[in-house]
Amino acid sequence: MLLWVCPHYTDMNRYLAYIFFITFIFSCGKQEVDDLSVTDIDTSQYGFSIIESSIAGDDVWINITGDVSKSNDFYFLIFHPLGRHIMDVNENFMQIPKSWTKRSGEYDVEFYHFNQLIEKKKFQVMPREAIGDLNSYIGPKSIITTINEPCMIIGIPTDTFNNPMMDGTQVAYNLQRPGLDIQNRSISIQKLTSNYVFNAQTLNGKTLVGINCNASYSMEKYVDEEPGWPKQIRISPIPKTLKADGKQFVTISTEQIRDALNNIVMDGTQVTFFLLGDDGSTNQFTSLTVDGKSKIFFQHPRKTMTFQVYAVSGNIKSNTIPLAFETNAKEVPMLLLEEDNLIRIGPITSHLQQFIPDGSKIRYAFYQDGQIMREGTVATQKGMTLIRLEDLVLDPGEYIVECEYEGNTSVMTLNIGN
Amino acid sequence: MAKSANDTYLSPNLIMLGIVVVSCIFHGCLVIYSFPNTYDNYVHTFFADHYRRSWFEPWENRWYTGFTTTSYPPLIHQLGALLSYFVSLKSAMLLVWMFVINNFVVAVYRYSRIWVSDTSALVAASFAIVCPSILEAMHVFGQLPTITGIGFLLHATTETYKWVRHDKNFYLISALSLFAVTISGHHVTTIFGMIFFVAPVVLTAVIDKVGIKGASFRKAPLTLFIKTLWEHRYKFAFFGAAFLFLLIFVVFPYWYWSKTDPITQVPIPHGSRDNFLTVKSSGVAFFVIPWGIVLALLPFLFKTFLSGRNIFIGLSFTLLVILGTGGTTPIPKLLLGENAFNILTLDRFTFWASVMAIPFVGDFIRRFIADDYAQLLYKRIGRLRTNLLQAFVTIYLIGQTILIVNLIEFRPLQPQSINIDPITKFLERDEHYRWRYLTLGFGDQVAWLAANTTAKSIDGNYHSARRVPELTSRAIERLENSKFNGVEGLGSLQQFLTIPEKYHLKYIFSNDKFYDPLLHYCGWHRVQRLENGIMVWEKQDIKPLPPELPMKVIPQYQKIMWGTLPLFCLANAILINLYLRIFLFRILGRDKNPTQTGIYYYERRTHNRYLITPILLVLVPPIMFLWAAGDIIKRNKQARPEEAxxxxxxxxxxxxxKEAHSYLNPEEGLNFEQYVLEISVADGLLNSYAKLDNIRTEIVEQNDSTAKVLTQTDWVTPISDYSNNIIHNMEKKEGKWYLEPPKFDLSLPPDQFIQQPTVRYFKQGKRRVSTDLTTPDDVVDRPTLNIIDAKLVEYDSIVSIVGEVQNTDNLPAHVTITAILFDSIGREITKYNAKFNMQHKILPKEKSPFRIDFEELSWRKDNESKPTTIDPNEFNPFRFEEFPYSCKVFAKAVAENTDVYKYGNISNMKLDIENDSAFVHGDIVNTGVDEITIPELIVGYYDDNCKIRYVDHHFVNSAVRPQRKNPFQYSLIDEDKLTIHYAIPEKDKYVNGLQQAIFQIGGNPANCEDALIKYKENNIKIGINAFVGVPSLY
Structure with a gap:
């Protein structure tokens, strides 16, 4: 740099002289401010008053006593609900910017010179009229009628600057309950919010709620008033004569299930049907209510038997009714096909002279001297089925073969040679 | 006779340029096709994406719970990131690949000139293009850093040789600059390369020095060699110190990380540690393929390596070959030690050995095609046979190349390519990225998905950085392929699925229906099937991730080092090796000290030309092929009944x-179409989700033409394991044994057309079409629950919480139940959620018993051995140091509208007692219109006052088609093993975050009217929890 500024050392003094000269000229030209130090100001002569406006977003004026032009170090600290601002003082009559007074609540104004607090005052800013959206919340969104379940709706009206209303402001709650006229309630704001608690009534349906406060309105809210637990369950009567053919369904249904207040239980309520067979077997079928009714389709068994039927929902048990199934097949013919080493069972026909359903299970047993030597189950196709003697690997001797289908039994004698 | 570079018509540099062009074309075409299908390419792409997004911030939140990228040298990732500012990320990585592979080819040429003639070096460089280990590393494994490392290491080794040999310090600077690049590219290659490549080459350079001093190597006495070595001790010490400095300095943040963030991890099994003779697939992948035709040259190579001046590199080569054999012999474990053996992937030794051999393979090829070997063969076996042999080797080389580059087609390593756009859009929609996600069945495409989204996954594809204890305590690489990791994989996955709230895991993208039952029974439900066929599963009621996630703070200076040094090293090496070299050559004249020295010794090696090598060239390829493909060659599998x-x-x-049907007795008349039809409709756990784990056969009866064979099969499914015993009747026809065809259900459902009155649910979500967040009005209330009863019990020494919960609301509920156990001074011992032992979807007024078992997170203690077979039922109970003093039970619910299928019913159920053990059996009836793919019985045991005693579950292994039934059998628990400790008081039951005691429930008191059976002191209730694999909704 030096080489660039002073390419020749001989010029250095001249350049330095220029620099000093220019610096001197500039420093002489600067006008000194007649500023007084902190100790020179008598702060007791200073003070201020606030010309209040109680509405958020309006002007607030401050009138300062004393000559503030004596110093540049006067300023205000203004504390408001969401923070603070510093305002320099350069006039005796000053306006707090509107943007600073949008928040309702208590404002603190502190008047300072340097760090010395001169005076401190408060003023209140009130919210404007409620207008626009009214914040509202509701919960729970569904209530149960039978237990008078409560529901609370909360309304928080605000002004254009989102300031909540003052306590005591009236808020109108309008409710349309199921089956009732519109109800109006006026609730005072307390601690900046208002709320209204109501309990579920006897009728089901949707309760609509609207809230307003001056020109502020909520969105429509609703709560579902829903039925409670089943009170009683009854099973509808069932036809008495049913065939044990395994080919049909019998419909078992409940009558309309209602709660303690006679409302139809909610769709989708689970109902479990139990069918206890006289052979010790148990059947459990689950169903859901639709319009209060629940039904199951129970496939006919393939053997004669009687069931005791009842249903359970919401820890309530229904009445028990019997359900009987009569025999379907007439006889179980058996034939030995010696050439093929097979026993043919069937054709087994049903009460309308049709084959019994495919897949019907035939139980067989081979006895020798009263002892079961082989037993098993085979399934029919077109009313018939085959037993392959080769697969059974029987020792030579005489056997009693017994076949059983739905309680119908056939017996034949079988001789197996060496 | 050997030809030197001067003998060729074209200059070696021009030929080398041609080789690089060929390499560009060959690998350039292939890499576009192989890039998405390799193992590691997407992982490196993900890392590149990381640097693209935040170059100087090493912390990466998108995998696991966050990890630092300083755990892996960043050179190629940063290079890819840099290029990705100009082209797409994938194109950037392809360009990096081209740079790396061509750099390697050039490096091979330069390195080869230490050992062989110029012409042989050129042939070696050509062979490097199709070298099987390189092809496999690039086009199968996608090992970009490994090839980067070895490429620069060969350059550096060459420069080191020249420095030692010619005492020119410029070469030292050059070598160190290249070492710096190697370190920043792949530090492992550098460390091992120093031992296996640089050290032998330095010693060879000393030999060469001595040889020159003593006029020839053979005349150089050993003492002179040792003396020369001693004379240069300070030089080598300086070199070692400089290298060590670079090794530490260039990747200092890596060393800092490994020192300050030590993560104890269970080693992950790797095929390279297998016994290649017994685990043939590992042998093929990690030995046969990387060696390829070079296997036939091993005798030639050993002879060459272990003679004359090559002795040191020969020893190194021998060691590498031995280490590369993995667990085939005990030697690698003895040499490396137990710990290193279990951490290192040993295929890298084979890779380095194969690279080390390239110069000599190149030399052999040249001699075999056009030099003394060819002449020898002409004399011995005639010109025709020689030409045929040469043609055979050429064809084999071509075939081998085609096979390797298409290996991923023959044996796909990855699932089918997945279009990730729908997934990224889903994650962006409705701020789904605020939760963690998990992918299943994606393969390495998890990394590609991660590179395209800012959403975070609890899984990852970089196992070294795993930080989650459920992962680090187990030998699993990734959760997404956990089914391939047996018990550890599925066990770990089950924990994440059971307590997903721990890691804010809310979404699962499933590309493998194997996991569907597991997800369902852990309480997840399907949300939608995306356009790309991926099913989205969701767990409700999971809190989103906090806005600020914890991260490991890395010092600022390290961030700057990590962000700048690697590319600086590369630029510096390029500057030194290209610009300065040219500059110096201009000033000082051409390089007077070429690398090439092999020519001096070539004449003395020509004696190594035994006929065994050509014979091996003919024999080894077919033997290798037969060994590798032996399993698929057809043979009679029906010679014995057990085999059939x-x-x-x-x-x-x-x-x-088709094959299965061919083993069935054709005389039974079951045609293939009918057989496949019957099998296709027989869905269920065993048919659709099971893997055969074990099979045992025992001949019960047998004569010349028939047999009865008892067959015991063990099946593994994602949720349970099964053993099945069946006696097969077999018949012998024309020398082959056939099975009797299975019997299928012949029953017909009564009605053809079914009407099903039902209640369906639909949750609107946001009722206004908007990208804004869901408004409070659109949030559905939580359904109210009632924890009817809860107890702390112990069954068979396993502590559990059992209870019963009822949905008292009018909305269907998705229920999560958590239990926390406390010790006597109120400290939390452990907590866990109910998994399989409850119905997670509960309808209005429905009850479900539940059982919560407490599982160890760290899973296994150090002194326990891991099981050798897969067992999804494997349960590791929490080990209580102090028995739980108290317990709190938390039930929470959200309204549920999907996967609610309640049409599984029970028919003809009876209780039987055999040998003092009781069991129930009957049929499960599906009265709905969807197939119940896997029915689960939830069995509740109650006392006479209807208070819960115990809860159990049982999966039924076959599906139940609509309007049909399937049998089941369930063994009741052994009462003697059950101890009831205490009931949980009302004050310790919480529902939806509130104490149950403080709110109204209403309703009717619980009773046992719905009990199915009474046995001893138990009222037994059974509920059906149905998993519908393919709901009509989807």
Whole structure:
């Protein structure tokens, strides 16, 4: 740099002289401010008053006593609900910017010179009229009628600057309950919010709620008033004569299930049907209510038997009714096909002279001297089925073969040679 | 005679340029096709994406719970990131690949000139393009850093040789600059390369020095060699110190990380540690393929390596070959030690050995095609046979190349390519990225998905950085392929699925229906099937991730080092090796000290030309092929009844139904179409989700033409394991044994057309079409629950919480139940959620018993051995140091509208007692219109006052089609093993975050009217929890 500024050392003094000269000229030209130090100001002569406006977003004026032009170090600290601002003082009559007074609540104004607090005052800013959206919340969104379940709706009206209303402001709650006229309630704001608690009534349906406060309105809210637990369950009567053919369904249904207040239980309520067979077997079928009714389709068994039927929902048990199934097949013919080493069972026909359903299970047993030597189950196709003697690997001797289908039994004698 | 560079018509540099062009064309075409299908390419792409997004911030939140990228040298990732500012990320990585592979080819040429003639070096460089280990590393494994590392290491080794040999310090600077690049590219290659490559080359350079001093190597006495070595001790010490400095300095943040963030991890099994003779697939992948035709040259190579001046590199080569054999012999474990053996992937030794051999393979090829070997063969076996042999080797080389580059087609390593756009859009929609996600069945495409989204996954594809204890305590690489990791994989996955709230895991993208039952029974439900076929599963009621996630703070200076040094090293090496070299050559004249020295010794090596090598060239390829493909060559699998049964089940297991049908007795008349039809409709856990784990056969009866074979099969499914015993009747026809065809259900459902009155639910979500967040009005209230009863019990020494919960609301509920156990001074011992032992979807007024078992997170203690077979039922109970003093039970619910299928019913159920053990059996009836793919019985045991005693579950292994029934059998628990400790008081039951005691429930008191059976002191209730694999909704 030096080489660039002073390419020749001989010029250095001249350049330095220029620099000093220019610096001197500039420093002489600067006008000194007649500023007084902190100790020179008598702060007791200073003070201020606030010309209040109680509405958020309006002007607030401050009138300062004393000559503030004596110093540049006067300023205000203004504390408001969401923070603070510093305002320099350069006039005796000053306006707090509107943007600073949008928040309702208590404002603190502190008047300072340097760090010395001169005076401190408060003023209140009130919210404007409620207008626009009214914040509202509701919960729970569904209530149960039978237990008078409560529901609370909360309304928080605000002004254009989102300031909540003052306590005591009236808020109108309008409710349309199921089956009732519109109800109006006026609730005072307390601690900046208002709320209204109501309990579920006897009728089901949707309760609509609207809230307003001056020109502020909520969105429509609703709560579902829903039925409670089943009170009683009854099973509808069932036809008495049913065939044990395994080919049909019998419909078992409940009558309309209602709660303690006679409302139809909610769709989708689970109902479990139990069918206890006289052979010790148990059947459990689950169903859901639709319009209060629940039904199951129970496939006919393939053997004669009687069931005791009842249903359970919401820890309530229904009445028990019997359900009987009569025999379907007439006889179980058996034939030995010696050439093929097979026993043919069937054709087994049903009460309308049709084959019994495919897949019907035939139980067989081979006895020798009263002892079961082989037993098993085979399934029919077109009313018939085959037993392959080769697969059974029987020792030579005489056997009693017994076949059983739905309680119908056939017996034949079988001789197996060496 | 050997030809030197001067003998060729074209200059070696021009030929080398041609080789690089060929390499560009060959690998350039292939890499575009192989890039998405390799193992590691997407992982490196993900890392590149990380640097693209935040170059100087090493912390990466998108995998696991965050990890630092300083755990892996960043050179190629940063290079890819840099290029990705100009081209797409994938194109950037392809360009990096081209740079790396061509750099390697050039490096091979330069390195080869230490050992062989110029012409041989050129042939070696050509061979490097198709070297099987390189092809496999690039086009199968995608090992970009490994090839980067070895490429620069060969350059550096060459420069080191020249420095030692010619005492020119410029070469030292050059070598160190290249070492710096190697370190920043792949530090492992550098460390091992120093031992296996640089050290032998330095010693060879000393030999060469001595040889020159003593006029020839053979005349150089050993003492002179040692003396020269001693004379240069300070030089080598300086070199070692400089290298060490670079090794520490260039990747200092890596060393800092490994020192300050030590993560104890269970080593992950790797095929390279297998016994290659017994685990043939590992042998093929990690030995046969990388060696390829070079295996036939091993005798030639050993002879060459272990003679004359090559002795040191020969020893190194020998060691590498031995280490590369993995667990085939105990030697690698003895040499490396137990710890290193279990951490290192040993295939890298084979890789380095194969690279080390390239110069000599190149030399052999040249001699075999056009030099002394060819002449020898002409004399011995005639010109025609020689030419045929040469043609055979050429064809084999071509075939081998085609096979390797298409290996991923023959044996796909990855699932089918997935279009990730729908997934990224889903994650962006409705701020789904605020939760963690998990992918299943994506393969390495998890990394590609991660590179395209800012959403975070609890899984990852970089196992070294795993930080989650459920992962680090187990030998699993990734959760997404956990089914391949047996008990550890599925066990770990089950924990994440059972307590997903721990890691804010809310979404699962499933590309593998194998996991569907597990997800369902852990309480997840399907949300939608995306356009790309991926099913989205969701767990409700999971809190989003906090806005600020914890991260490991890395010092600022390290961030700057990590962000700048690697590319600086590369630029510096390029500057030194290209610009300065040219500059110096201009000033000082041409390089007077070429690398090439092999020519001096070539004449003395020509004696190594035994006929065994050509014979091996003919024999080894077919032997290798037969060994590798031996399993798939057809043979009679029906010579014995047991073999036929094993073959039948094997075919069934791999869904080769045509083959399975061929083992069935053709005289029974079951045609293939009918057979496949019957099998296709027989869905269920065993048919659709099971893997055959074990099969045992025992001949019960047998004569010349028939046999009865008892077959015991063990099946593994994602949720349970099964053993099945069946007696097969077999018949022998024309020398082959056939099975009797299975019997299928012949029953017909009564009605053709079914009407099903039902209640369906639909949750609107946001009722206004908007990208804004869901408004409070659109949030559905939580359904109210009632924890009817809860107890702390112990069954068979396993502590559990059992209870019963009822949905008292009018909305269907998705229920999560958590229990926390406390010790006597109120400290939390452990907590866990109910998993399989409850119905997670509960309808209005429905009750479900539940059982919560407490599982160890760290899973296994150090002193326990891991099981050798897969067992999804494997349960590791929490080990209580102090018995739980108290317990709190938390039930929470959200309204549920999907996967609610309640049409599984029970029919003809009876209780039987045999040998003092009781069991119930009956039929499960599906009265709905969807198939119940897997029915689960939830069995509740109650006392006479209807208070819960115990809860159990049982999966039924076959599906129940609509309007049909399937049998089941369930063994009741052993009462003697059950101890009831205490009931949980009302004050310790919480529902939806509130104490249950403080709010109204209403309703009717619980009773046992819905009990099915009474046995001893138990009222037994059974509920059906149905998993519908393919709901009509989807």
């Amino acid at each position: 049964i094993t073959a039948y089940y094997d075919a069934l297991d791999f869904k080769r139904f």
